[in-house]
Amino acid sequence: MPVTSHPHGSHARLPGGRPCQGQEKMFSPRSRWAEQLLFLGIMVLVATTFFLLFYALILEAGNLIDLPNLRIGFFNFCLWNETADSLQCYTSPELAALGVPLAGLALARVCVYAAPVLVLFVSQTLLLARCNSNQGEWQLAVWFLVVASTLLSGGLGLFLTSTWKWVSLPLLGPGCLALVLAQASLILLLMATVVFPQKGEGTGLSKLENF
Template sequence: IFSPSLRTGACQLYWSMLLLAAGSFFLLLYALMWEAGNIINLPHKRIGFYNFCLWNQTAGELQCLEFKDLMDMGVDQFDLVLARLCVYTVQVLCSFSPFLIIQAQYANTREAWEVTVVVLGLSAALLAGGLGLFLRETCVCIQLSELSGGFMALAGAQTLLLLQLFARPVFQAGNSVPLKISSCATGC
């Protein structure tokens, strides 16, 4: 009843979406947990969602600044907290996205896919917004050449989230005939 090419294409897109979801989750885990949210991690400068440390020439060491010091530099405390909240919320949302993709594939209803798309879209928007807000507030102390692996991982996670959003309509359009998980697990 299913054409082999339809089943294979739908299965490939389904598994691709799951791999993209896992990839974005692990990139966020690396950036926010392993790198502790630092987007710059150099011996003379460490700037991240929880750290703002600059080299102090007189003391000869890295000195971490407090919120009041950042406010004196013109960095808004509320924007930093909001950026942190946005980015770390994405980590939580991305931990649920593989389950939402599986559920949407299993249920194969418009509503299930809409929930998945809303979570993916919200994740992509929060990550872009939080990272953009953080970079805007800290741009006086950041040079592009100083961005480290934590930033690259966040950018990679953003890319994978966007790829999931683009893959979903293709997956749904190619999956107009109900195709259950069991047929993808055995038929691909």
Template sequence: MISMLSFILMFYALYWEAGNLVDLPEKRLGFYNFCLWNETAQKLQCLAYADLEGIAVNAEITKLAVFCSYSPIVFTLFYVIFILFAEHPLERQHRTAVWIVPLSSATLLLVALLLFLSQIWERIYISDLSCAFLALVFALILMLLQTLTAFNSLRSETHED
């Protein structure tokens, strides 16, 4: 099931990898971590949200990215439970949720990635992005595919009626 795979990918990226989109020895940048190498101390120095303004990172945009990145995992979990326990063919109004929920989740995840990348883009190279970033991109692609599949299925049922 596509939604279960997208849930697993988001769980891996956001919980197992702690949302770190860049995880290198000299920098760790993620939804909860903003750590850069401190030459004087010779170690990673993690900054609090209040300190982000000093290095031209908007803390409010970062917080919005956190909200937008973790919301889809909740929606997808409830969606999986909803689909798994549906014992009979879904009513028309419930079938609409079959494509709206993954589309909403995909939109939120895309917004989260774009907001976060807009804040850290000057500090990274594309090669710095971690497996967690790739997992979120693949989850996004799977949610979009699921949306298209569900929408086309619903549309073909409407044409048959």
């Protein structure tokens, strides 16, 4: 049976076309630096997302519109009263009389204000997963991001749907803009954490390094 000779200087390869351990190590320092930078970028994005949510929901008190003659938010609903020549804030029974669904408003509050809590869990879970090289913990953080993104978008959409009679795009203030940017950051985080080359049990990468 003929034996095919390999020319001198060629690199030995593992079955399946993968390079051998010596060739793998040539690129490992660069790969580790790239992973560390990517992980740092993920954590910065997590902090940015939490700050945006904190600004919109705490510093802006959840107000999506905050004008001298109109204030509408998750806990404030004030319309201009021409008779009194001032803002008049409505309570829950009065909101129901105006046609605002109270159940939808309450659900929107719960969904939106749960998002920053989940983002805090995401940051802690990602750090634990990275320190322990645990793929299960990393996947848990991904699911936290999925839930946070779903709750934020669903809550914001439900609130705007419930108050559409008084809300228009030119009136929306910085609080609404911060929530929209937070939603975009959550989507970016979800994409980054899914493609991140996390090493640990169940990934198969640790086995390749120890081959």
